[in-house]
Structures are given as structure tokens and as C-alpha cells.
Amino acid sequence: MATKSRSKLVPWLAWGLLSYLIALGLLAASDVLKNQEYLQKDYYFRSPAFYEQLQQHFNLFRNVHVVYNHWEDKTDAEKIxxxxxxxxxxxxxxxxxxxVEQRKAEVQNQIQTLQTWIDNEVAIAKEKREQAANSAEESGAEQAKAQSQDAQNPPDAEEQAEIARIRKEIALLQDTEANILPNAERQKNERIEKEIKNYLDFHNKQYAAVxxxxxxxxxxFYYYVQDLETGEMYANRGDRPASAEIAEAFYAIRLPQTTLEGGALQSINRSFQQYRLEGIFLFPKEPRGFSQMIADHAYFNTLRQRLIYELYxxxxxVAAAAALIFYLRRNRCGIEVVQQNYTAVIRGIPLEPRLLLFYVLTMFALSYGSSAALFRLPVGPSHFAQWTLLALLIGCLGLLLGDAVLLLRNPQALREQWNAGLYRKLQGYIQAKLVDRLILTKAILIFVMTVLFGVFLFNVMKNFNFTSFTYFYYGTPFPEGYVLFYTFVVMPYLFRRILTFSRILTGAEAIASGRFDHTIVEKGRGNLARLAHLLNNIRQSIKTSVERETKSERLKSELITNVSHDLKTPLTSIMNYVDLLKHKDLPPETIASYVEVLDRKTQRLKVLIDDLFEASKMASGSVELAVEHVNVADLLQQALAEFSDKIEASTLTFRVRVDNPKVTAPLDGRKTWRVFENLISNALKYAMPHTRVHLALTEEADKVVFTINNVAAYELNFDVDEIFERFKRGDTSRNTEGSGLGLAIAKSIVELQGGQLRIDIDGDYFKVRVEFAREAKAAAS
Structure with missing residues (x-):
């Protein structure tokens, strides 16, 4: 029994080991191919890293000895x-x-304005005196004489003082005009001095840095360079490098030269020719201190040594994989032995997705193998994980490839897989679901006619013996390619377009019959896809309009019912108590109690009517706001103080948190106080007794946030948006006081001031969040 189990396990272990070997070989080959240039000896001296270091050293030399040559010895004028x-x-x-021109024009305009004012004042005074003289002539000769003498008098003392003051201002403006040019000249010199200082500061720091x-x-880095024009020598060592030292250096180069390879070397060589320089750059093999070139060269050699090991x-x-394959073939342990347990699973996937899966896994394995870093140090668990993942991918590809081999050996199984594939299913779907069969007939007819016309055209061109076409016809399988192109490109495209048109027709019929839940599938691009998108938009718009109209009618009905109830209740009480007061034998105490009830009901009716008018004004936007920077924390404390008696009389516990007692925002103080009043009043009316009400005033980046949270005394079984509807209450029995307009008014006030009021319901937890902008904003329309 143990021997039989071991014999079944051997193929699995062998094929698993083969997968690991193939994965290792793929990783090694990929890394070697990707970094094959590093296998070249002394590749570092042809690499971009070397050229970058060489260019960096030359730039430092050029800045110090060419750009900023003798910078410390130059005067400021020479530097500039x-x-x-x-x-x-x-x-x-x-x-x-x-x-100067602008300032002079401004001063002259001011002088002209003041002079015009003086002239006007004198003319007005003169006109007044003439009118007085004419009226005096009519009243009598003596009086006319006296008035005429007064008419000769100059303007009164007050007018003379004002004219004198204006003339002093004119004199000051004239002095200012005279000083404009000297002041501008002084400002110009200050600007030039500042520009000089900034320039010198920047370049002095730049010179010091380089x-x-x-x-x-x-x-x-040693250099020994001579300026051929001036004969000056630039060197960071005392003597010229000897030939032996140059030969033993890590890298040395004489510049300029006639021909050089490498972009950076050519650029440096051209710079030497441009600046008329000649000399040597030398990098010693054993530098004093750190050398980036030496470090980079050592890294390149390490990388080259690693690639050589990878080749081994x-x-x-490859040798181990070949030996293992030979062992498997000799012992008849083909992949079918392993695959027999997975054939049912693989065959359960349609043929086309299976081919696609094989392609995707192949591309992913190649991509992953080229990007994996298996041979990088230090070695850790991630290296084995990468190796294992690639081995699993190769194992999956082996199973798919083995199944493909079995299908090719069994034509009957291949035919069954093809018939069960997606292409056959799509073909049957088109035949079963196509709405207009006439369209399909026309499409097939057009397809066949265009194919036949193409074949006919090729034959005609061949018979006319056009030289270029004959070569093209016989030199390439163009007619066959034409037919294949139509079969595998044009025909699938045509069927896709027909299917899309069929979906559009079905969707249009659904919309026409009032089935707005039907959505047309939008696939691809082009006019048909755009038409499907537009029809879906039309369907959604109609559906939204119908829902909005239904909701509007329902809310309108509720509004009429609620307004009638809330207005009728106090009005009925008033009528009843008025009837009771008509009895003349009522004692004074009863009359007083009835009058008190009448007053309370009247006030209640007044509050309802006032709230209704205010809600209407808010909705229409015909409200003028007196916006100014107000202390929001003070407004909140005032609103709490206004309700202090009711809060103490209730069984609720108010927890107030104000982060900044001096937080301000551009608001209408009176309207904002009304928001706080409505929200606190709402909590007092609808919060569950013996619970806590949490109020918080905080600051965020660009807004002030006020939140008030409480546990509702009534079940919150309505939509959040409906709570803002007028006369809507959480108390559906409408036994609590209130107009049902408080939240609607508060929301309108906040939005008119550019803020937001949002309500969240979490079970029975009622949360209100109010956001005020820190800067004035226009209210959203």
C-alpha cells in the first residue's frame, strides 16, 4: 500500500521540481538578458553613471576656473x-x-479738482448775493440801497476760511509735485543698489559652494589645465602628472581630442575647445577620501560577477531539467498522469476564456520573471516566495498546455468543447434574441455580396494583367486574406453592431411601455453606444421626474393636512373659550384663567403664522442679510442662556464644548441666533427624557462647525430629506409644541449665508451638523 502511494506521489514531485527548475531558469535567463551589458569587461567606463560623474567633475572645474575665474580678486563692478x-x-x-508721469498726473488732477471747487463756491456766493439784492429792490428803495451795498461785500468769513484751507492744500500739492522727480530718482538708485546686492549675494554663495x-x-580628482589664450595654469596639484602616473591611474584623459566616444565626453571636449583650454583630468586608483567613481566601479564589477554566477x-x-524530463519519459510519467485529476475542472472553463487565460498567464509569467529580483542580496523569504509564485504559474501553464495536447489528440472532445464555447453561445443568443430578423437577413446579404465582389474584383484585375497587381496577387495570399479578414473581423463586428441595435430597440419599447427599470447595456463606442447612453439618460430623467412629481404630490397633501391641523387646533381652542367667556355669571378667577389660555393660544397661532411667513420668505430668497464678522461662540451662549429656564426644567443634560470662545465668521448675527434657537428648541422638544444633548462648536480649515446630537424620543422612520419639509415633525401624532418649520427655516438661513446644514440619523440617534464659511460666500441658488 505504501509503495502504491509512493508511486502516485513521484510524478507530482517530479513535475513540481521541473516547474521550479523552469522558473529558476527563466529568472536567471531574464536577469542575464536584462543586464547583459554588465557582462562586458570595464563596462563602467562606457556607462551613463561614469559619464554623469565625469560631467559633474568638469562642471565644478568650469564654474570655479572659467565662470567664476578670479572671482575673489574682482571688484563688485567687475563681477556685475x-x-x-x-x-x-x-x-x-x-x-x-x-x-513720475503717473504721480504728476494724479497731483495735477487733485489740484484741478480743488481749484474747480473754489471757483464753484465763489460763483454760488455771488449768485446768492445777487438774488438777495433783487429781492430787496422790490421791497423798497432804502432797503434796496442797503442790500446793494451788501452785494458789494466779499463772501462771508466761513466761506473765506474754507477757501483759504483749500488753497493751502493746493500749495502742499504743488510742493509735492515739485518733489516727485527727486524722490523717484532716489527710489531708482535704491532699487539698483538692491539689485546689485541680490546679484552679488547669490553669486558669492554660488562661488563658495562650487x-x-x-x-x-x-x-x-586631479586636474592640470592651461588657458591657451592667457597662458594661465589651473591645477589642484603642484606638478604636471607624469606618464607613469597617468598609466597607473584609475582613469585619466587628455583634452581636447580630435574624436571621442560618449555624449558626455564629446560635450566636455567641445567645452575645452570653446574655452581654449588644454590639460589632463586624472582620477587616482587609490584616492584620499571617498570617491563615487571608485564605488560605482566596484558595484559594476560585483554585478558582473553575479551575472557570471547566474550563467552557471x-x-x-537546463541540464537538471533535461535530465528530469528524460527520467519522466523513461518512466512514462507524462503530464497526463498529473493532469487526470484536473481535467474536469479545466474542461469546465469555456474554450475561448481558456485560451485567453493561457495567454494572460504566459504574459504575466514573462513579465513577472523579468521583474523579479531573485538574485539580489540579502537572501530572504521573499526570494523563495517569488520563485514559488513563478513555479505555480508555470505549473498552471503546463496543465493548460497538456489539456490542449489531449484535445488535439481527440477531435471529438475538441468538437464538443468548441460547441460548448462562448462563440456558439453568442451565435445562439443572437438567433434567439434578435428583434428584427429582417436586419439580420440584410446584414448577411451585404456581407456575402461584399465578399463576392472582392473576389470578383481580384479576378478581373488579374485577367487584365496589371503588372503591379499581378505581382501583389501572386506574391501574397491576398484573396484568402481578404476572405479571412471578412470572416474573423468584419462578421463579428457586424454581429456586435446588430446585437447593440437589438438591445436599443428592446430598451426603447420598454421605455415606451413605462418600464423605467429596464437599462440598456452600453458597450463599445460609436453612435449606437451613444444612442444607448442617451436613451438611458432619457429613461432616468423620466423616472426621476415621475418620482419627484409623486413625492411632490404626497408632500403637498401632507403640507395641506399639517397646516390645517396646526392652525385649526389653536383656532378651535380660541373659539371655544370665547364662547365660554360670553357667560356673564363666570367668577373673576375663571375669566382670568380663560383669558390666559386665550393669550397662550393666540401667541401659539401668531408663532405659527410668523414661522410660515418666514419660511416662505426664506424659500423665495427675498431676505436681506446684515452680514458682519460676529463671534459665533457668543451667539451660541446667548441662545443657551435664552433657554436656560427650559433646560433646567427639563430632564435633559446639555453638554457644551466650545474649542475657541473667540471664533468669528461673516454672518448675520440675528439670523444665525435664530438657527441656534431653532436647533436647541428642536432638541428640547424631541429628545428622549433623561438623556444627554451634546453641543460642539469647532473650527476647521475654512469653516466653523456646530454640531448638536441627541437621542430621539420618537421613532425616526422617515427619510432624512423629508425632515426639512415644511410642517414636518418627528412627532407624527403632532402632540408636541412647534410649527414643524424650525429645521426648514434654519436650513434656509444657513444656505443663504453660504453654509450647509446636514442631518444624519443613526438608529434613534439624531445628529445635526451646521457649517459656516470662514469667508463670505454667495448663497447657493
Whole structure:
């Protein structure tokens, strides 16, 4: 028995080991192919990493000895340069001229305005005196004489004082106008000085940085370069490197040269020719201090050694896999031995998805094998996990491939799989579900006619013996390709379009019959898909409109019922107590109690009517807001103080948390206080007795947030949006006080001020969140 079990286990272990070997070989081959350039000896000196380091060292040399040459010995004027200084001067002179013209125009306009005012005042005073003189002439000669003498007098003292003050202002403005040009000249000079300072500060820091960076590399980078124009020598060592030292260096190069390979070397060589430089760059084999080049070179050599080991692993893997395959074939342990337990599962997948699965797994295995890092150090569990995953993928591919081999050996099984595939199912679906058979007939007719026309056209062209076409016809299997193209490309495309059109017809009939839950499947692109999308939008719009209209009618009916009930209740009480007061034999105490009830009911009726009018005004948007920066925390405390008696009389416990007692927001204080009043009143009316009501005022990035949470005394079995409807109450029996308009009014006030009021219901937990913007916003329409 043990021997039989062992014989069944051997093929599994052998094929599992083969999967691991193939996975290992794939990983090794992929890594070697991906990094094959590193196998070249001294590849580092042709790599982008080397060129980048070389370019970096040259840039430091160029900045210190070419761009900032003798920077410390130059004066500020030499550092800036005459051309740059003239450019700055022209720029700021232009700015000065524009500012002077603008300022002079402003001052002259002010002087002209003041002078016009003086002229107008004098003319008005003169006109008044003339009118007074004319009226005096009519009243009498003596009086006319006196009035005429008064008419010769100048303006009164008050007018003279005002005119004198204005003339002083004109004189000050004239002095200001005279000082505009000197002030502008001084401001121009200050701007130039600031520009000079910024320029020198930046380039001094830049020079110090590159000089320090170059000095830090003095132990790993030697240079000996001469300026051919000036004869000046730039070197970070005393003597010129000898030939033996150059030969033993890690890397050395003489520049410029006639021909060079590598983009960075060509760029450096051109720079040497451009700046008229000649010399040597040398990197010692044993630097003083750290050298990035030496470190990169060592890394490249390590990588090359690893790839060589991987080639050994690849060769050993191929040999082991070949030996294992030979063993399996010799002992007749083919893959069918392992696959017989999975044939039913594999055959349960349709043929087309199986082919697609094989393709996807193959692509994934190749992609994963090329990206896995199995040979990177340090070795850990993740390496074995990657190896195992790839081995499982290869095992799955082996099962699929083995099943394909069995199907090819058994034509009857292959035919059965084909008939059970998706293509046959789609063909049957089209024949069963197609609405308009005439469309299918026309499509098939067009298909056949175009195929026949193409074959006929090819034969005609061949018989006319067109040279180029004859070569194309006989040199390539174009007619057969034409038929295959129509069979496997045009025909499936045609059937897909017909099926899409069929779905659209079915959906249109459903919409026309009032079945708005039917959705047309939107597949692909093009006009038919767009038409399906538009019909779905029309269906959704009609469905939404019907639902909205149904809801509107229901809410309208509830509104009429609620308004009638809430207005009729106090009105009925008033009528009853008025009838009782008509009895003349009532004692004074009874009359007083009746009057008190009448007053309470009247106030109740007034509150209902006022709330109804205010809700209507809010809904219409005809409310003027006096927006100013108000302390929201103070408003909340005032609202709580207003309800302090009712809170103490209730069995509720109010917990208030205010993070910042000085938080402000641009709001209408009176309206916002009404929001707090309505929300606190709502909690007092509808919160479950002997529970806590939590109030919090907090700040967020751009808003102030007020929350009030309580446990409801009534079952919250309605939609959240409906609670904002007018006359809607959580108390469906309508036994509590209130108009049912409080939340609707509060929401309208908050939204008119650019905020939001949101209600969340979690079981019987009633949560209100109010957000006020920290900056003034227009109310949403």
C-alpha cells in the first residue's frame, strides 16, 4: 500500500521540481538578458553613471576656473559687468519715468479738482448775493440801497476760511509735485543698489559652494589645465602628472581630442575647445577620501560577477531539467498522469476564456520573471516566495498546455468543447434574441455580396494583367486574406453592431411601455453606444421626474393636512373659550384663567403664522442679510442662556464644548441666533427624557462647525430629506409644541449665508451638523 502511494506521489514531485527548475531558469535567463551589458569587461567606463560623474567633475572645474575665474580678486563692478549694469539702469530709469508721469498726473488732477471747487463756491456766493439784492429792490428803495451795498461785500468769513484751507492744500500739492522727480530718482538708485546686492549675494554663495565642492574632491580628482589664450595654469596639484602616473591611474584623459566616444565626453571636449583650454583630468586608483567613481566601479564589477554566477546557474538548471524530463519519459510519467485529476475542472472553463487565460498567464509569467529580483542580496523569504509564485504559474501553464495536447489528440472532445464555447453561445443568443430578423437577413446579404465582389474584383484585375497587381496577387495570399479578414473581423463586428441595435430597440419599447427599470447595456463606442447612453439618460430623467412629481404630490397633501391641523387646533381652542367667556355669571378667577389660555393660544397661532411667513420668505430668497464678522461662540451662549429656564426644567443634560470662545465668521448675527434657537428648541422638544444633548462648536480649515446630537424620543422612520419639509415633525401624532418649520427655516438661513446644514440619523440617534464659511460666500441658488 505504501509503495502504491509512493508511486502516485513521484510524478507530482517530479513535475513540481521541473516547474521550479523552469522558473529558476527563466529568472536567471531574464536577469542575464536584462543586464547583459554588465557582462562586458570595464563596462563602467562606457556607462551613463561614469559619464554623469565625469560631467559633474568638469562642471565644478568650469564654474570655479572659467565662470567664476578670479572671482575673489574682482571688484563688485567687475563681477556685475558694464552691460548688466547698463541694462539695470535702463530698466529702472524707464520705471522711474512711468511712475513720475503717473504721480504728476494724479497731483495735477487733485489740484484741478480743488481749484474747480473754489471757483464753484465763489460763483454760488455771488449768485446768492445777487438774488438777495433783487429781492430787496422790490421791497423798497432804502432797503434796496442797503442790500446793494451788501452785494458789494466779499463772501462771508466761513466761506473765506474754507477757501483759504483749500488753497493751502493746493500749495502742499504743488510742493509735492515739485518733489516727485527727486524722490523717484532716489527710489531708482535704491532699487539698483538692491539689485546689485541680490546679484552679488547669490553669486558669492554660488562661488563658495562650487569651490568647496571642488576642494572636497581634491583627493580623488586631479586636474592640470592651461588657458591657451592667457597662458594661465589651473591645477589642484603642484606638478604636471607624469606618464607613469597617468598609466597607473584609475582613469585619466587628455583634452581636447580630435574624436571621442560618449555624449558626455564629446560635450566636455567641445567645452575645452570653446574655452581654449588644454590639460589632463586624472582620477587616482587609490584616492584620499571617498570617491563615487571608485564605488560605482566596484558595484559594476560585483554585478558582473553575479551575472557570471547566474550563467552557471542557468546551465546547471537546463541540464537538471533535461535530465528530469528524460527520467519522466523513461518512466512514462507524462503530464497526463498529473493532469487526470484536473481535467474536469479545466474542461469546465469555456474554450475561448481558456485560451485567453493561457495567454494572460504566459504574459504575466514573462513579465513577472523579468521583474523579479531573485538574485539580489540579502537572501530572504521573499526570494523563495517569488520563485514559488513563478513555479505555480508555470505549473498552471503546463496543465493548460497538456489539456490542449489531449484535445488535439481527440477531435471529438475538441468538437464538443468548441460547441460548448462562448462563440456558439453568442451565435445562439443572437438567433434567439434578435428583434428584427429582417436586419439580420440584410446584414448577411451585404456581407456575402461584399465578399463576392472582392473576389470578383481580384479576378478581373488579374485577367487584365496589371503588372503591379499581378505581382501583389501572386506574391501574397491576398484573396484568402481578404476572405479571412471578412470572416474573423468584419462578421463579428457586424454581429456586435446588430446585437447593440437589438438591445436599443428592446430598451426603447420598454421605455415606451413605462418600464423605467429596464437599462440598456452600453458597450463599445460609436453612435449606437451613444444612442444607448442617451436613451438611458432619457429613461432616468423620466423616472426621476415621475418620482419627484409623486413625492411632490404626497408632500403637498401632507403640507395641506399639517397646516390645517396646526392652525385649526389653536383656532378651535380660541373659539371655544370665547364662547365660554360670553357667560356673564363666570367668577373673576375663571375669566382670568380663560383669558390666559386665550393669550397662550393666540401667541401659539401668531408663532405659527410668523414661522410660515418666514419660511416662505426664506424659500423665495427675498431676505436681506446684515452680514458682519460676529463671534459665533457668543451667539451660541446667548441662545443657551435664552433657554436656560427650559433646560433646567427639563430632564435633559446639555453638554457644551466650545474649542475657541473667540471664533468669528461673516454672518448675520440675528439670523444665525435664530438657527441656534431653532436647533436647541428642536432638541428640547424631541429628545428622549433623561438623556444627554451634546453641543460642539469647532473650527476647521475654512469653516466653523456646530454640531448638536441627541437621542430621539420618537421613532425616526422617515427619510432624512423629508425632515426639512415644511410642517414636518418627528412627532407624527403632532402632540408636541412647534410649527414643524424650525429645521426648514434654519436650513434656509444657513444656505443663504453660504453654509450647509446636514442631518444624519443613526438608529434613534439624531445628529445635526451646521457649517459656516470662514469667508463670505454667495448663497447657493
Amino acid at each position: 559687468g558694464q552691460a548688466r549694469m547698463e541694462q539695470w539702469t535702463r530698466h529702472f530709469e524707464t520705471m522711474k519715468t512711468i511712475e 569651490k568647496h565642492s571642488l576642494s572636497a574632491r581634491s583627493g580623488s 546557474v542557468l546551465g546547471a538548471t
